[in-house]
Amino acid sequence: MSAQPLTVRSATPPECRSCNTSVPVDEHFCPNCSRIQSLGRHGDYFAFLGLPRQLELDVQALDRRFRDLSRQFHPDFYYNATPAERLASLERSSYLNDAYRALKQPVSRIEHLLTIEGLPMGKSDEQAAKVPPGLLEEVFALNEELDEIRDLRQSGADPSTLAARLATARQPIEAKRDEHERALAEASAQWDRLAADAPADARRATLETLRQLLLERNYITNLLGTIEREAAAHG
Amino acid sequence: MGKVVGIDLGTTNSLVAYVTERGPVVIRDASGDALVPSIVSVDAAGTVFVGREAQRRLLTDSSRTVYSVKRFMGRGVDDVRDEAHLLPFRIGGEPGGVVRIGVGDKEFTPPEISAFVLRDLKRRAEEHFREQGEFDFEVDRAVITVPAYFNDAQRTATRDAGRLAGLEVLRIINEPTAASLAYGLDQKNQGTIAVYDLGGGTFDISILKVEDGVFQVLSTNGDTHLGGDDIDHLLTELVLTELGTAGHGLPPETVQAIRKAAIQAKIDLSGAGETTLSVDRSPGLPDGFMRRLTREEFEALIRPLVDRTLVPVRQALDDAGLEPRELDEVVLVGGSTRVPLVRRLVEELFGRAPHSDVNPDEVVAVGAAVQADILISGRREMLLLDVTPLSLGIETMGGVTSKIILRNSTIPASGREMFTTGVDGQTAVDVHVLQGERELAADCRSLARFRLRGIPPMPAGLPRIEVRFQIDANGILSVGAKELRTDIEQTIDVKPSYGLTDAEVERMLIDSFEHAEADFEARLLIDARNEAESVVSATEKSLRHPDFAQLAGREVTPAELARIEQAVGALKAAMGSTDREAIHAATHALNDATRHLAEVMMNNSVREALAGKSVNDV
Numbered sequence: 133m134s135a136q137p138l139t140v141r142s143a144t145p146p147e148c149r150s151c152n153t154s155v156p157v158d159e160h161f162c163p164n165c166s167r168i169q170s171l172g173r174h175g176d177y178f179a180f181l182g183l184p185r186q187l188e189l190d191v192q193a194l195d196r197r198f199r200d201l202s203r204q205f206h207p208d209f210y211y212n213a214t215p216a217e218r219l220a221s222l223e224r225s226s227y228l229n230d231a232y233r234a235l236k237q238p239v240s241r242i243e244h245l246l247t248i249e250g251l252p253m254g255k256s257d258e259q260a261a262k263v264p265p266g267l268l269e270e271v272f273a274l275n276e277e278l279d280e281i282r283d284l285r286q287s288g289a290d291p292s293t294l295a296a297r298l299a300t301a302r303q304p305i306e307a308k309r310d311e312h313e314r315a316l317a318e319a320s321a322q323w324d325r326l327a328a329d330a331p332a333d334a335r336r337a338t339l340e341t342l343r344q345l346l347l348e349r350n351y352i353t354n355l356l357g358t359i360e361r362e363a364a365a366h367g
Numbered sequence: 368m369g370k371v372v373g374i375d376l377g378t379t380n381s382l383v384a385y386v387t388e389r390g391p392v393v394i395r396d397a398s399g400d401a402l403v404p405s406i407v408s409v410d411a412a413g414t415v416f417v418g419r420e421a422q423r424r425l426l427t428d429s430s431r432t433v434y435s436v437k438r439f440m441g442r443g444v445d446d447v448r449d450e451a452h453l454l455p456f457r458i459g460g461e462p463g464g465v466v467r468i469g470v471g472d473k474e475f476t477p478p479e480i481s482a483f484v485l486r487d488l489k490r491r492a493e494e495h496f497r498e499q500g501e502f503d504f505e506v507d508r509a510v511i512t513v514p515a516y517f518n519d520a521q522r523t524a525t526r527d528a529g530r531l532a533g534l535e536v537l538r539i540i541n542e543p544t545a546a547s548l549a550y551g552l553d554q555k556n557q558g559t560i561a562v563y564d565l566g567g568g569t570f571d572i573s574i575l576k577v578e579d580g581v582f583q584v585l586s587t588n589g590d591t592h593l594g595g596d597d598i599d600h601l602l603t604e605l606v607l608t609e610l611g612t613a614g615h616g617l618p619p620e621t622v623q624a625i626r627k628a629a630i631q632a633k634i635d636l637s638g639a640g641e642t643t644l645s646v647d648r649s650p651g652l653p654d655g656f657m658r659r660l661t662r663e664e665f666e667a668l669i670r671p672l673v674d675r676t677l678v679p680v681r682q683a684l685d686d687a688g689l690e691p692r693e694l695d696e697v698v699l700v701g702g703s704t705r706v707p708l709v710r711r712l713v714e715e716l717f718g719r720a721p722h723s724d725v726n727p728d729e730v731v732a733v734g735a736a737v738q739a740d741i742l743i744s745g746r747r748e749m750l751l752l753d754v755t756p757l758s759l760g761i762e763t764m765g766g767v768t769s770k771i772i773l774r775n776s777t778i779p780a781s782g783r784e785m786f787t788t789g790v791d792g793q794t795a796v797d798v799h800v801l802q803g804e805r806e807l808a809a810d811c812r813s814l815a816r817f818r819l820r821g822i823p824p825m826p827a828g829l830p831r832i833e834v835r836f837q838i839d840a841n842g843i844l845s846v847g848a849k850e851l852r853t854d855i856e857q858t859i860d861v862k863p864s865y866g867l868t869d870a871e872v873e874r875m876l877i878d879s880f881e882h883a884e885a886d887f888e889a890r891l892l893i894d895a896r897n898e899a900e901s902v903v904s905a906t907e908k909s910l911r912h913p914d915f916a917q918l919a920g921r922e923v924t925p926a927e928l929a930r931i932e933q934a935v936g937a938l939k940a941a942m943g944s945t946d947r948e949a950i951h952a953a954t955h956a957l958n959d960a961t962r963h964l965a966e967v968m969m970n971n972s973v974r975e976a977l978a979g980k981s982v983n984d985v
Contacts, residue, residue: 195578196579199578199579199581199583199750202581202750202752203581203747203750206750206752206840207779207839207840208538208741208742208750208751208840209745209747211537211742211743211745212743212745222779222837222839222840223781225779225840226779226780226781226837227781229776229777229778229779229780230780230781232777233776233777
């Protein structure tokens with residue numbers, strides 16, 4: 133069993149409000165009376181969608197699952213139902229939409245995995261301030277170059293030369309980004325290869341790697357944004 | 368339970384549709400017209416006129432006639448100050464508050480004006496069902512459409528209007544998505560669709576993916592202040608400018624006559640390469656106005672407006688992660704997409720000819736009726752998954768927006784945010800809810816302010832208050848809060864920034880019941896006028912009939928003819944008043960005066976018919 137500190141689940145399975153049968157937490161409908169169940173506390177999008185906790189995912193299958201569950205939960209179909217069922221439909225649809233959105237993109241999928249495995253990313257702006265050790269060299273070079281370009285711009289240098297210098301400055305950062313994409317894909321595949329009963333420290337190590345790579349990736353994205361803004365300043 | 372309908376509450380025109388076993392039906396009047404002009408006129412006696420009648424009054428009693436009220440739904444006075452000068456009616460209200468529209472000595476909020484239009488549509492539909500021989504003809508529930516880019520306040524204002532009109536609003540749905548539902552009826556389409564919807568006052572673009580009957584909106588964008596109205600403004604301004612000093616200070620009725628001529632020229636230029644924009648002699652315009660207008664000139668004039676629609680289109684495509692050429696279909700909706708320049712630019716951008724095979728004026732109402740049918744029947748073949756057009760956030764320290772639900776999130780959508788206290792023993796926290804994409808709270812739309820109360824007194828920073836934001840399938844927000852340490856549900860008093868409180872809606876509802884009698888009177892007056900109109904036109908037709916010339920003097924005496932002409936004159940005069948009894952009396956008088964004439968005309972035609980027959984028999 134992996135640690136799931138943030139996935140709060142009731143110790144006892146919840147009960148169906150219509151017929152008082154106990155219903156497993158990942159069931160959407162009561163197995164006894166087939167009424168839609170209120171959502172309660174749920175934190176695991178993979179389990180909610182009935183998917184294994186894996187990073188490689190068939191997007192078309194996810195789309196189909198999303199449409200299928202939407203047809204089961206959507207408030208359109210509970211217009212004549214009891215208030216409790218209408219609320220359950222609203223909550224379950226909202227949650228489904230969140231889950232689909234998070235799992236659809238590889239990056240947000242990894243973020244969600246880290247959250248439910250107890251290693252949340254936290255607020256992105258807090259981490260953005262710290263330069264990841266693996267990027268120190270590139271960041272140092274880029275900042276120097278950007279300072280120079282700004283000085284040149286203020287002294288009225290030819291904009292086309294500056295644009296060319298910016299494009300050159302961009303290259304090592306972009307190379308880093310591509311390198312990270314590959315590393316992320318590799319770490320994701322490694323997670324998927326680990327069986328659920330793999331040693332806890334091996335799982336933990338892979339998750340830490342994923343987390344570190346995501347932090348660096350966010351940093352790189354911000355750097356590229358800075359270059360973008362600088363380029364925009366040249367008009 | 369009564370009937371359920373779908374309503375397209377448009378800036379320029381509104382219409383109503385419903386679904387039968389054989390498919391959707393658009394409700395039309397006797398002359399086959401489905402469109403009810405979204406115009407409301409209130410005369411000095413307080414009688415309310417809606418639709419064509421109100422449209423006529425725009426030229427005779429402009430300052431008491433309100434049009435394009437949709438532009439003011441859910442908006443504040445500060446938002447609309449710039450356009451107020453072109454409108455014949457008064458725009459007022461307190462700064463930072465809801466727009467109020469002044470008509471004579473009365474003031475109305477935009478939802479109240481819209482409610483008049485909705486009530487007329489409701490009555491129209493009820494009349495239709497009664498004519499169909501339905502026992503249960505009352506219309507009590509409706510799906511009403513809004514522009515996709517409408518924010519929370521604008522949607523809420525529309526829902527309030529429905530309530531004020533005595534309708535339970537089953538659902539607010541987006542116009543472009545409604546249109547896609549209507550299209551989906553005929554075609555088993557799969558793939559990605561762009562719906563470009565340029566109406567009278569608003570522009571929307573929605574990108575959808577359709578698969579297995581699920582209409583999933585990927586992104587939406589738009590401009591709630593861009594439409595055919597703006598084209599009309601440009602043309603009107605053009606005429607006023609060309610009139611030079613004569614164009615200043617014209618009476619509102621004359622400005623409306625110019626606007627009417629401008630609209631006609633715009634419509635002409637959708638078919639013809641050139642037209643004449645002509646305004647009859649009017650007060651302040653003794654010689655009238657006439658000007659040739661070519662399509663080239665017209666297109667140069669409106670090009671900037673049409674170009675403005677392309678910005679949201681590109682943003683929506685970008686948000687959907689699609690290139691223009693990747694779309695399988697492009698659908699045009701809204702009357703303004705009849706303008707050839709619009710079609711051309713859309714075709715250029717997407718690299719394919721857009722579809723417009725369903726009437727662009729009616730397709731939205733049909734979609735609303737289909738959605739209404741889905742809701743009451745529970746049928747699951749089709750499902751619409753729409754998105755929220757704007758990000759939802761709250762104001763945080765330093766006036767910065769913290770986003771909680773991102774734009775283009777599928778609805779229903781929910782979000783949570785944790786709050787705590789800053790002072791020991793603090794029992795309340797103020798929250799400012801915003802909608803929009805900008806970083807600073809001041810640049811976003813203020814939706815509401817509310818106060819979380821009843822927080823148990825604790826040291827600062829200790830309470831953990833979870834605020835839940837829920838956007839429902841209407842795209843309308845509700846808020847709930849709970850202190851997690853104590854599990855105490857918090858009380859929330861929401862003060863909408865540009866909307867009506869529930870109490871205000873309740874009060875208006877009571878007012879509207881009190882006005883129901885006056886509305887009924889108005890209805891009877893209109894009926895009386897219509898009857899009078901038809902008697903007058905039948906009489907005038909008889910007098911122009913070729914048979915009449917030979918009968919005159921022989922079987923119809925000059926004295927009789929004088930009586931008839933006098934009765935016609937009297938009835939025309941009565942029709943100009945609001946005295947229903949007088950109109951009735953004058954109608955009867957004319958009927959009496961023409962009885963003999965009618966008999967003579969009838970006998971004459973029978974005689975001729977018989978004469979013809981006898982000839983044939985010989």
